[in-house]
Amino acid sequence: MIGQALNRVDGQLKVSGRAPYAYEQWDGGQPLYGFIVGATIGKGRITRIDTEAAERAPGVRMVMTHHNAPAQGAPDLSVPAEYWRAYPALADPDVHHYGEPVALVVATTFEQARAAARLVEVAYAEEPGRFDFAAHEDEAYAPEAVNAGLPTDTAVGDFDAAFETAAVRIDQRYTTPYVFSQPMEPQACLAVPQGEHLTVYASCQIVDSAHSSLAATLQLDGERIHVVTPYIGGGFGSKLRVHQETTLAALAARTLGLPVKVAQTRQQIFELVGLRPTSDQRVRLGAGRDGRLVALAHEVTMFTSPRIEYAEQSAATTRPLYAAPNRLTRHRLVPLDLPRGEDVRAPGEAPGMLAVESAMDELAHVLGMDPVELRIRNEPEVDPERGVPFSDRRTVDCLREGARRFGWEQRPTTPGSRRDGRWLVGYGMSAAIRGHFQLPMRARVRLEADGTAVVQSDMTDIGTGTYTILSQVAADGLGLPVDRVRVDLGSSEFPTSSGSGGSWGAGGAGTAVHRACQALREMLLEAARGDTRSPLHGLNTAEAVFADGSVRVGSASEELRELVARHHPEGVEAEGETQSMADDPNYKEYSINTYGAHFAEVGVDADTAEIRLRRMLGVFTAGRVLNAKTARSQLIGGMIWGLSAALDEDAVVDTRSGAFVNRDLAHYLVPVHADVPDVDAVIIESFDDKANVLGAKGLGELGICGAGASVANAVFNATGIRVRDFPITLDKLL
Ligand code: MOS
Structure with a gap:
């Protein structure tokens, strides 16, 4: 039974609309609807807030602001996992980022709440904010640790000396933009009070984090809170914790003693949900003429909110990736007054691999070496930083199998040399790796x-x-x-x-x-x-x-x-x-990861530089597969995110106001079906007996790791132009 490509047992319920999502839950009685009013400045404080007109509007039951919001718990910094901490709303008149909630309007219908929200008048004392990453990059500081508790910096050997004397050197900077998770189902909540109890239908990835965060925020005994989330329309990291819609729905429901629903609009998701930090990554590779790396450095500078520190583990997957006796990784943070950073689709690993695997392609090009061969030549015997063995590393199998299936030997070895009508055609590839985590x-x-x-x-x-x-x-x-x-x-x-x-x-x-x-x-x-x-x-x-x-x-x-x-x-x-992995000796004694290889073929219009993916193949190994169909679907989804990172996604901040200007899915681009003509994921079955008794490792985020680089490298192969500022839009090729 394990491994079979069984159809989803909840598939019929979902496609027939009978699987209730948070906002569709019905708990008896007509719920009220809350609409969030967001700040229209990026930093400062509210000096006056006039809710009178909104309160008189049809159907309005309450307008909640910092003047009348109930007392709430403050985040307890001794709680190690941030997503479990209190997340108060409307707690004070301070505005920390554009769009931060300044009021919640609750009305009989959604439309009434939304209409009345426009009548709330807010006056601000604006303060100068830091919104421009490039302008503040020199203020970068080192966090104590990066996401998942991983070390901020690592060093092995003497990088500087080895890099200085290396026969071939690559020293490049790669920049990646702000990225949002954007699940189909927005962040949404229905809170239903029953006396001193509260049932919360929230869209969340971790029930326990929602439950703990709510208990801490509402200062309510956890026994009195029931969190329910049977169906979730995607998360991608943006629902690892509950956000202000859930806090606000709970506060309003308890204040009014009635059920209250609050959902974020698509635009609000660009203001109220955490984002992937923009990054500036320096990658240095020093190699011999034979392609063997002697020095490898990956240094990442990225944005953080000054209030809630978040550091993507962008260089973390570089640590076990390739052998090199001299190496260093480094993470630095630049505080800006923007919505907080949060986990987004393979946090760190995705943008980190985009940089490192682009740099490896640059090295292969300088060496005149097959990029697949270059990677195989740098395959480590043991984890090159931790010195422990790998549990079930099959990178070379994935590289060879992928190259064979893709027809890699047909690739144009000279960039810009192949034409198909008006299209310049290129092939690109990348390795994939991602750490495997085990939690209680x-x-x-x-x-x-x-x-x-x-x-x-x-x-x-x-x-x-x-x-x-x-x-x-x-x-x-x-x-x-x-x-x-x-x-x-x-x-x-x-x-x-x-x-x-x-x-x-x-x-x-x-x-x-x-x-x-x-x-x-x-x-x-x-x-x-x-x-x-x-x-x-x-x-x-x-x-x-x-x-x-x-x-x-x-x-x-x-x-x-x-x-x-x-x-x-x-x-x-x-x-x-x-x-937890901290209590499992295998995770100390072995380097436990998942692996893969990506291959992409693109066409670039010779006149307009329009970039089209023609096909994409990933070959992966993640131990035992529990369901061949859901596993493949996840990997394909991840690969499309990679395509998206290479060519599309880019949340643009207005550096005067701190607002994201392309805050909807018409202007924040993601690939649509027509952009993804042919994508396939193949799994090399294995069994990782060090990971767990089932031999199975996670693969939801493996598909994105390296996928973007394979597309970027294909664009270089097609055109001979290397774009290091992602996404690769056509203006950067002209
Ligand atoms: Mo994922 S970004 O860890 O939900």
Whole structure:
């Protein structure tokens, strides 16, 4: 059952509109609608706020501002994970960034709330803000650690000396823009008060972070808050924590004693949700004429909010990527008065790989070497910075298999040399790598007396296929047909997980479910051995097989439902858990990553420089695959994000006001179907026994790592023009 390309078990509910998302939830009674009013300055304070006209507008029930917002908890800096901390709204008159909420208008209908929001009059004392990254880059400072607790800087050997004397040197700067997650379903919340209790239907990737953040913000006992999020329309990092819509819905609901819904508009997502920091990356590669790296440095300067520090781990994947005896990585932050930085689709790894894998292509070009061969030549024996072995590294397999399938030997070896009508044609490639994370997860599996099973965890399915893979893992673990397993997710009443993020969901939640099934199997076998009515009575059950709804030992077998009905007429349950990587010795003793290789072919119009992807292939390995279909879909999605990073996405800030000017999906470009003619992802199956008992690693974010560089390198191969300022728009080629 594990690995099969099973269709999504929730697919029919979703495509038929019967899967309720946060804003569509109905909890009895007509909810009120809140609309967020955002600041129209980038920094300063509110000097006067006049809500009278808004309050008199049709249908308006309340206008909440910093004058009448309830007291809230402040972020507790001793809580290690920022997303778990309080996130107060309308707490004071200060404005820290453009669009920050200054009021919430609550009305009977959404339209009434939105109309009245325009009547709120705000006067500000504006202060000069820092909005221009380039102008403040010299103010960069070193954070204590970068995202995921990884070290800010690393150094091995003597980089400067080795680089100075290297036969061939690349020293280039690559810049990447601000990027937003932009899931189809916006950040949304329905808060329903019941006396001192509150049910919160929120769109979130981690139920526990939403729950903790709300409890801390509302200063309410966590027992009184129930977070529910059964279906989520994408997250991409932007729902790892709940944002101001959830805080505001909860505050309004508790103040009015009535259900309140608040959703962000598409434009507000560009103001109220965290963004990927813009970055300026310097990559230096020193190599011998044989292509072997002797020195490798990746130094990243990026934006942070001064209030909530966030540092993407942009150079982190460079650390285990290639062998080089002398190396350094460095992260620096430039504080600007913009919305905070947050995790966005392979945080750090995606923009970091864009830079490093472009630089590797530059090195291959200078050396006149096949870029695939250059990478194979620099394949490390052990993790070059940590000195520990890799658990299941298959980069070379991915490179060779990809090159073969793609027809890499057909590539134009001289840039700008191939024409197809008006198109200049180029091939590009890149390696892919991403660290594998393991976080604590718990799940409960319950076997009913009718022989069906229920899996429960506060784990989420953000569109990735969690319902489906956990059904498969439980069906496999109990030997049940998959249609006899039900999976319940996304409720704070279920055992706590670390949710969906960082690609840790599948491996972590899968392991917890597997372990719960294992515990159940042991309970059932013990019962059968001691039961004179069981055909398995007195047998050695060490070799027992659970399959087709039965337990078999040799030729003896008993149906699971009979065994359960006899011993546990009320059903029987067990919990399983996955430990954090900090407590798992394997993660200290091994470098555990996922790997791949990307290949892209582009056409560039010889006259207009219009860039068109012609085809793209990724070959990946991430241990055991839990579902071939959902895995491939995720990888393809990731590859398209890479295409997007190379050619499209660019959130442009107005450096006078701190507002993002292209704040909708008409002007913030992402690839559409017509931009993605032919993309395929192939998985080399493996089993990483160091990662977890299932052998499975996360791959949600692997697909984007390096994907953009393969497209950028193809553009260079097509034109002979190297663009290092992403995205590569046609004006930069002309
Ligand atoms: Mo992902 S950006 O860690 O949700």
